[in-house]
Amino acid sequence: MAIKFQYNKTSMQLLNKQLKMRVKALPTIKNKESALRMEVQKAKDKFHHLEEALNKSINKYNVFVALWNEFDAGLVKVKEIKLYSKKIAGVKTNNLDELIFEDINFPMFNQSFWIPQGIAILKELISLEIEKNLFFDKMNLLNYARRKTTQKVNLYEKVQIPGYEEAIMKIKRFLEDEENLSKSAQKIVKNRQNSES
Numbered sequence: 001m002a003i004k005f006q007y008n009k010t011s012m013q014l015l016n017k018q019l020k021m022r023v024k025a026l027p028t029i030k031n032k033e034s035a036l037r038m039e040v041q042k043a044k045d046k047f048h049h050l051e052e053a054l055n056k057s058i059n060k061y062n063v064f065v066a067l068w069n070e071f072d073a074g075l076v077k078v079k080e081i082k083l084y085s086k087k088i089a090g091v092k093t094n095n096l097d098e099l100i101f102e103d104i105n106f107p108m109f110n111q112s113f114w115i116p117q118g119i120a121i122l123k124e125l126i127s128l129e130i131e132k133n134l135f136f137d138k139m140n141l142l143n144y145a146r147r148k149t150t151q152k153v154n155l156y157e158k159v160q161i162p163g164y165e166e167a168i169m170k171i172k173r174f175l176e177d178e179e180n181l182s183k184s185a186q187k188i189v190k191n192r193q194n195s196e197s
Contacts (some may be wrong), residue, residue, distance in 0.1 A: 003163045005171065012171040019164040022156050029153050035089040036146035043139035050132040057125055064114075071115070076122040077102040081130060091145040093138045096131050 079102040083094045102124055131175045 002195065003160075003167045005167045006123065007174040009169055009175070011173075012168055015164050015168050015171070018167065022161050022164070025151070026156050026161070029149060029156065033146060033149040033153055036091070036142055036149055038089050040142045040146055042138060043135055043142055047132060047135040047139055050128055050135060054125065054128040054132055057121075062123075063098065073122075075104055075115070075119055076126065078126060078130075080087050083134075088142065089145070091142055092143060094134060095138075096134055099127050099130060101126075127134050158181055 006017055033051070078099065080098075080100040081096070082098040082100065084097045085092050086095050110117070
C-alpha cells in the first residue's frame with residue numbers, strides 16, 4: 001500500500017500523527033485478537049462437548065428405536081427460544097437463556113406407559129441440539145471476527161507502520177537535502193560576493 005504524501009513539514013506532521021495512532025492502537029488490537037482466539041477455542045470445545053453429549057444420548061436411546069415408531073412427534077414442540085446477548089471482545093454473541101416447550105394435552109388412557117418419559121427424552125435431545133447449534137454459530141462468528149482482527153494486526157504491523165516510517169524518512173531526507181542545498185547555495189553566493197568586492 002503506497003502512502004500518499006508531499007515533501008513538506010505539514011505532510012510529515014500528518015504522517016507522524018497517523019503513525020503514532022497506529023503504534024498506540026496495535027497492542028490493543030493484538031490483545032483483542034488473542035482474546036478472540038481464546039474465545040473461539042472455548043466455543044469450539046463447548047460445541048464438540050455438546051455434539052458428543054448429543055451423540056451419546058441418541059446412541060443410548062437407539063435401543064428403543066422400535067418404540068419410537070409409535071411415538072407422535074407432535075407431542076413435543078418448541079414454543080420459544082429465549083436468548084440473551086453478550087459481548088465478547090467487542091463481538092455481540094447470542095446465548096441460550098431459556099427454552100420453552102409448548103404444553104400439549106394428550107389423552108393418557110390410550111397411550112403407552114413410556115410416552116411421558118419419551119417426551120422428556122425428546123426435550124433433552126432438542127435442548128442439546130439447539131444449544132449445540134448456538135455454539136456453532138458463536139464459534140463461526142467469533143472466528144470471523146478473529147480473522148478480521150488478525151488481518152488488521154498484519155496490516156498495521158507489516159504494511160502501514162513500516163509504510164509511514166518510510167514516508168517520514170523520505171520527507172526528512174528530502175527536507176535535509178533541501179536545507180543543505182540552500183546553505184550551499186548561500187555560501188556560494190556569499191563567496192562570489194566576497195570575491196567580487
